[in-house]
Amino acid sequence: MSLNIVTAQNEIWLNDGTLINTQQYKVDETSVIYKNKKGKAKILDKQSIFAIVNAKNDTIYFLTHDSLTAQMSERELFDFIKGVHDGYSYNNGGILASSTTIGFMSGLFMPLFGFSPLEVPVPNTVLVFASGLSKDKINLENKSEYYVKGYNVSAKKKKVINAVEGSVAGLTLGTIAAYLIIR
Numbered sequence: 192m193s194l195n196i197v198t199a200q201n202e203i204w205l206n207d208g209t210l211i212n213t214q215q216y217k218v219d220e221t222s223v224i225y226k227n228k229k230g231k232a233k234i235l236d237k238q239s240i241f242a243i244v245n246a247k248n249d250t251i252y253f254l255t256h257d258s259l260t261a262q263m264s265e266r267e268l269f270d271f272i273k274g275v276h277d278g279y280s281y282n283n284g285g286i287l288a289s290s291t292t293i294g295f296m297s298g299l300f301m302p303l304f305g306f307s308p309l310e311v312p313v314p315n316t317v318l319v320f321a322s323g324l325s326k327d328k329i330n331l332e333n334k335s336e337y338y339v340k341g342y343n344v345s346a347k348k349k350k351v352i353n354a355v356e357g358s359v360a361g362l363t364l365g366t367i368a369a370y371l372i373i374r
Contacts, residue, residue: 201225202244203235206254208275208345216243218251241272267337274334274341279349290357298365303372 203211203225216225223235223243240253242265252265263271297313331339 200246204241204244204269204272204276205235205239206241206272207239208272208279208341210276218243242269263337267335270335270337271341274338274343275345276341277338278342278345278347288357290354291361294358294361294363295365295368296361298362298367299369299372300365302366302369 201213201216203213203216203223205211211225211227213225213227216223218237221237223237223240225233225235227233237253242253243251245251250269252269254265254268331342334342
């Protein structure tokens with residue numbers, strides 16, 4: 192590998208789908224050193240890097256095939272990783288807002304109408320389950336099957352996390368509001 196410093200807009204793709212944009216990077220035997228947005232040097236172990244796409248759109252793969260990745264080509268696995276990245280990046284604020292609202296209403300009104308504390312989380316549990324089954328409103332038609340698989344894995348996880356976080360926050364606020372009203 193080269194020890195020359197490359198200066199241009201480059202993409203460093205990590206194995207977990209994280210994308211790092213950098214103007215400069217340097218590759219040595221065991222690591223890649225790059226400058227972050229603040230100009231500070233950061234070091235990445237080569238084993239955590241899937242690929243670097245340089246400003247000329249050349250792709251340098253760091254992946255070493257093993258029994259898990261041998262079923263996909265480098266290009267297919269790269270599509271999967273890009274899908275994972277985009278799935279995490281997809282803004283699905285609607286689930287967070289609706290789960291917060293349902294949580295608040297459950298926490299507020301269910302105690303006021305005589306429901307037991309064990310019944311209060313039921314609407315939130317249903318919402319969290321439904322969020323994992325819901326489809327995104329993003330067009331995936333022109334994407335490879337591997338991109339879609341990666342996208343679906345991470346988008347589903349993010350939707351469920353948003354639903355849980357919103358439900359807990361809303362339920363907590365609603366329960367506090369109900370306590371203050373009943374008191």
